[in-house]
Amino acid sequence: MSRIFQCAVLSLAIALASPFVLPTSGTAEELKKPRLILQVTVDQLRGDLPWRYYDRLGEGGFRYLAENGTVYRNAHHRHANTETIVGHTTLATGADPAAHGMIGNVWLDRESGELRYNVEDARYPILSEGAGVDKSTEIDPTQRAARSDGRSPSSILVSTFGDELSLNTAGHSKVFGVSVKDRGAISMAGHAGKAFWFSKQAGQFVTSKYYYDSYPDWVVRWNSEKPAYKYAGQSWSLLNDQSTYRFGNADDRAYETDLPGYGRVFPHPYGPTDGKLFTTLLTVSPAGDELTLDFAKALIESENIGTDDVPDYLAISFSSTDYVGHVFGPSSLESEDNILRLNRILAELFSFVDEKVGLDRTVIVLSADHGAPEAPGYLKEFGFEADYIDPESFDKDKAIDRLKKRFGIDEKLITTYFHPYLYLNRDLIRQRGLDQAEVERAVAEELMNFPGVALAISSSSLAEGGLPDTPLINSILKNFNPKRSGDIYIAFDPNRFINDFEGLTVASTHGSPWRYDTYVPVIFAGPQIPAQNIYRKISTVDVAPTLSLMLGINPPSGAHGAPLQEVLQGQQ
Numbered sequence: 001m002s003r004i005f006q007c008a009v010l011s012l013a014i015a016l017a018s019p020f021v022l023p024t025s026g027t028a029e030e031l032k033k034p035r036l037i038l039q040v041t042v043d044q045l046r047g048d049l050p051w052r053y054y055d056r057l058g059e060g061g062f063r064y065l066a067e068n069g070t071v072y073r074n075a076h077h078r079h080a081n082t083e084t085i086v087g088h089t090t091l092a093t094g095a096d097p098a099a100h101g102m103i104g105n106v107w108l109d110r111e112s113g114e115l116r117y118n119v120e121d122a123r124y125p126i127l128s129e130g131a132g133v134d135k136s137t138e139i140d141p142t143q144r145a146a147r148s149d150g151r152s153p154s155s156i157l158v159s160t161f162g163d164e165l166s167l168n169t170a171g172h173s174k175v176f177g178v179s180v181k182d183r184g185a186i187s188m189a190g191h192a193g194k195a196f197w198f199s200k201q202a203g204q205f206v207t208s209k210y211y212y213d214s215y216p217d218w219v220v221r222w223n224s225e226k227p228a229y230k231y232a233g234q235s236w237s238l239l240n241d242q243s244t245y246r247f248g249n250a251d252d253r254a255y256e257t258d259l260p261g262y263g264r265v266f267p268h269p270y271g272p273t274d275g276k277l278f279t280t281l282l283t284v285s286p287a288g289d290e291l292t293l294d295f296a297k298a299l300i301e302s303e304n305i306g307t308d309d310v311p312d313y314l315a316i317s318f319s320s321t322d323y324v325g326h327v328f329g330p331s332s333l334e335s336e337d338n339i340l341r342l343n344r345i346l347a348e349l350f351s352f353v354d355e356k357v358g359l360d361r362t363v364i365v366l367s368a369d370h371g372a373p374e375a376p377g378y379l380k381e382f383g384f385e386a387d388y389i390d391p392e393s394f395d396k397d398k399a400i401d402r403l404k405k406r407f408g409i410d411e412k413l414i415t416t417y418f419h420p421y422l423y424l425n426r427d428l429i430r431q432r433g434l435d436q437a438e439v440e441r442a443v444a445e446e447l448m449n450f451p452g453v454a455l456a457i458s459s460s461s462l463a464e465g466g467l468p469d470t471p472l473i474n475s476i477l478k479n480f481n482p483k484r485s486g487d488i489y490i491a492f493d494p495n496r497f498i499n500d501f502e503g504l505t506v507a508s509t510h511g512s513p514w515r516y517d518t519y520v521p522v523i524f525a526g527p528q529i530p531a532q533n534i535y536r537k538i539s540t541v542d543v544a545p546t547l548s549l550m551l552g553i554n555p556p557s558g559a560h561g562a563p564l565q566e567v568l569q570g571q572q
């Protein structure tokens with residue numbers, strides 16, 4: 001069989017396997033080339049969750065991917081701090097946080113001595129007035145740590161797949177990132193792409209001066225129609241009859257977060273547009289993803305995405321699964337309904353892309369920035385010991401007090417904790433002529449005796465090396481960037497969570513190195529990608545190098561992952 005004939009047969013087989021793909025005219029040579037790389041990231045989608053409800057998912061979406069794509073059923077993030085910016089940037093760059101530098105949603109900037117929110121950059125203000133973070137209504141604790149409303153990707157230390165695509169095509173590839181969360185869009189758009197995210201303050205999709213001097217016309221048009229306001233007075237209701245849900249008789253749970261006016265049970269009312277939490281509540285429901293989809297569709301159409309032979313890149317990060325998971329837990333009626341609705345949103349996205357670009361010319365890759373822990377309240381129902389820990393209390397602990405006396409310190413030794421690092425008072429340690437490494441180790445040693453602490457390890461020890469080769473230590477090393485990481489990494493025992501963010505508490509919090517937080521789906525679908533389930537363990541750092549090899553372009557500068565053979569084997 002000739003190569004061209006083989007290729008044509010393969011394309012036909014893919015066309016027949018998919019309800020969306022229509023046979024495209026043209027030569028076999030043309031059929032091989034994707035016109036669009038569509039990278040979908042679902043925020044906080046643990047690897048098992050799409051399959052838990054699979055029998056009740058409608059057509060398309062995960063069903064399309066499972067029936068037509070290569071599904072990695074055992075994919076994990078390999079870094080310890082499973083937070084949003086860390087996971088997104090890892091997917092975009094194929095690098096570990098040690099190299100890409102996004103070691104946490106927030107870190108203490110040593111130069112300024114102040115906390116730094118990952119994508120903040122005072123040099124590049126948001127284009128719209130009054131679209132920054134409102135600290136009085138912001139429920140995202142990391143957003144509240146930002147000092148400036150400026151945003152850019154400048155803290156990402158390496159290139160992304162989208163960056164390399166731009167470099168390879170002399171800037172002819174269009175590269176975009178869209179998400180409700182700024183960090184979900186900015187990380188994926190990289191340095192060379194354009195990012196749009198949802199401002200809860202403005203109720204609009206916004207961008208910053210890093211990307212544009214003024215909004216493109218289509219964005220002005222989209223925002224002027226005020227799509228978010230269409231939810232005024234409406235509620236989030238169940239898609240199906242309550243009796244058909246796995247968690248149908250478990251709606252009202254005391255451990256769920258009772259947001260004012262929104263409540264713990266269906267239906268969840270969004271309230272009027274001038275309600276204090278109106279736009280926040282949209283993001284804690286499938287409405288956030290619906291708005292993201294609608295904006296992405298306008299972008300695809302207006303920017304002529306995927307309409308010529310220079311491949312474009314569009315990254316969409318759907319944030320609702322994360323907010324719903326935090327507020328109600330991943331095993332709740334709300335999360336179950338959210339997954340069913342997420343599938344509809346994905347189905348609509350794929351169908352739209354098929355119409356505008358053709359799924360036979362689109363490579364879809366779907367994953368998640370991190371998994372999700374069960375809510376402690378839910379775990380307790382099954383007899384688990386699960387609880388919350390408050391690291392802000394550590395400095396006042398008797399053991400740390402004894403240590404301070406030993407070192408002749410009568411002030412605060414532990415300056416702050418911002419997940420997952422503890423920061424010591426370096427100035428004080430220097431002033432007293434103490435050895436930083438020795439103090440770090442002594443504090444870490446004491447912390448090891450604290451209940452709920454699985455491992456406390458000093459950055460000096462990590463820098464020095466010679467540590468035992470364990471999965472936990474390896475994941476902490478992958479997270480260790482000497483210029484940004486704090487003084488001590490604390491990993492809590494499974495089912496122990498930090499959950500007091502300046503008085504705000506939620507049902508569940510991710511960020512651990514345990515499997516429930518590292519476990520994510522990785523699915524590739526597109527031309528010449530076989531339909532199959534793969535059960536060997538792979539890492540999220542493998543995604544970007546696979547896309548690079550598929551397109552024959554330079555891999556991102558920090559990419560250390562291994563290209564996925566099962567995806568690439570059919571490529572010619």
Ligand SMILES: [Zn+2]
Pocket residue numbers: 043044083084085322369370
């Ligand atoms: Zn996240």
